[in-house]
Every structure is written in structure tokens, then in C-alpha cells.
Amino acid sequence: DAGVTQSPTHLIKTRGQHVTLRCSPISGHKSVSWYQQVLGQGPQFIFQYYEKEERGRGNFPDRFSARQFPNYSSELNVNALLLGDSALYLCASSLPRGGKETQYFGPGTRLLVL
Amino acid sequence: QKEVEQNSGPLSVPEGAIASLNCTYSDRGSQSFFWYRQYSGKSPELIMFIYSNGDKEDGRFTAQLNKASQYVSLLIRDSQPSDSATYLCAVNSQAGTALIFGKGTTLSVSS
Numbered sequence: 001d002a003g004v005t006q007s008p009t010h011l012i013k014t015r016g017q018h019v020t021l022r023c024s025p026i027s028g029h030k031s032v033s034w035y036q037q038v039l040g041q042g043p044q045f046i047f048q049y050y051e052k053e054e055r056g057r058g059n060f061p062d063r064f065s066a067r068q069f070p071n072y073s074s075e076l077n078v079n080a081l082l083l084g085d086s087a088l089y090l091c092a093s094s095l096p097r098g099g100k101e102t103q104y105f106g107p108g109t110r111l112l113v114l
Numbered sequence: 115q116k117e118v119e120q121n122s123g124p125l126s127v128p129e130g131a132i133a134s135l136n137c138t139y140s141d142r143g144s145q146s147f148f149w150y151r152q153y154s155g156k157s158p159e160l161i162m163f164i165y166s167n168g169d170k171e172d173g174r175f176t177a178q179l180n181k182a183s184q185y186v187s188l189l190i191r192d193s194q195p196s197d198s199a200t201y202l203c204a205v206n207s208q209a210g211t212a213l214i215f216g217k218g219t220t221l222s223v224s225s
Contacts, residue, residue, distance in 0.1 A: 042217050045211075092213075100145060103160075
């Protein structure tokens with residue numbers, strides 16, 4: 001079975017630009033979460049979506065937004081890019097299980113903002 | 115502020131030894147605890163999860179949970195050079211949606 005897929009794998013943007021990252025979950029998983037990982041740190045939670053509804057949001061500015069589609073794939077959008085947005089963006093999929101869900105990560109999109 | 119703390123390392127062990135990785139967390143309401151392995155330049159890979167107090171074994175890996183002490187550990191027996199990676203401890207938030215990660219412990223296994 002295919003795991004979580006993400007596209008693109010790498011991306012270079014300049015400050016002020018906009019970026020869209022895409023994620024397809026494991027077949028049968030209805031929940032998608034997004035994380036940002038900067039070098040030397042653990043991943044930080046950005047959003048979680050389940051059945052196209054936002055279930056949780058981390059402490060990120062409104063420049064970050066996301067959505068989930070009927071096929072459970074998801075997009076993360078970042079507007080007005082800053083140098084500090086350079087990071088590995090991770091998508092994870094899961095089956096909600098009342099607080100005991102296990103999240104499986106995709107390969108990530110490495111974003112560099114110049 | 116809910117936190118997960120790990121020693122950043124590096125933790126260096128010889129091949130064949132037991133590696134012990136530790137993690138503490140602040141949210142007493144957390145229900146699920148995870149260990150992920152992350153090789154340099156790659157994404158995190160789930161290696162263990164544990165929900166109940168005590169030990170859980172899977173091959174060379176043993177996860178230990180003590181909710182009273184808010185402490186989670188991972189033991190790797192018969193460590194191999196291929197185990198050299200950063201190990202991330204993660205805890206679910208009380209709401210059950212987000213994983214809160216520590217900064218990771220870098221493990222180096224020398225042959």
C-alpha cells in the first residue's frame with residue numbers, strides 16, 4: 001500500500017511570494033495533519049483536518065491556511081513568505097481513535113525562502 | 115505551555131550495547147506516547163507507540179511509560195550502526211489532535 005505522499009519534494013521561493021503544498025493520505029485515512037520542522041527542532045503542529053473540517057490549529061499566523069478535499073487529500077497554503085518560513089513541511093495521516101490515533105508522516109516538502 | 119523535553123545528545127554507544135533514550139512531558143492529560151526515528155534529511159518514521167503504564171516490546175525496541183512521573187523512555191537493545199539517527203518523542207495533546215514533539219535525541223552507534 002502507498003504511504004503518505006507529498007508534492008513537491010523541494011521548493012525555492014522568494015520573500016513575499018505564496019506557496020501551496022500538497023498531501024495525499026494513506027488509503028482509508030480520513031485525517032490529515034500538517035507540521036513545520038526547522039533545523040534542529042522537533043516538528044511543530046500547524047493544522048489538522050478531518051472530514052474536510054478543521055479539528056485543530058497550532059500557534060501559527062493567519063498567513064498559514066489549509067483545506068481538505070472530498071478525497072481526503074489536503075493543501076497547505078502560506079502567503080507573504082518570510083525567510084523564517086524556510087523549513088521541512090510534513091504531512092501526516094491518521095485514523096481518528098479518540099485520542100489514540102497514530103500519525104504516519106510523508107516524505108515532506110523542503111521549502112527554502114530567499 | 116505543553117512541553118516535551120528530551121536530552122539533545124549526542125548519545126554515543128558501541129555496537130551491540132543498549133541505548134536508553136528518555137523523555138518527560140508536562141500535560142498530565144496526554145493519552146498516547148510515540149517514538150519516531152528520523153534519519154538526516156528524511157521525515158520521521160514511527161517505531162513505537164504506548165498508551166498504558168509499563169513496558170511494551172517490539173523486537174529490539176522497548177518503550178516504557180510512567181504516567182505518575184510523566185516519563186517515557188525507549189530502549190534499543192543490540193544497537194546497530196543503522197540505528198544512528200535522531201529519535202523524537204511525541205505526546206498527543208489533551209484534545210487528541212496535535213502531536214507535541216521534543217527536540218529529539220541524536221544517537222550515534224559506533225562499530
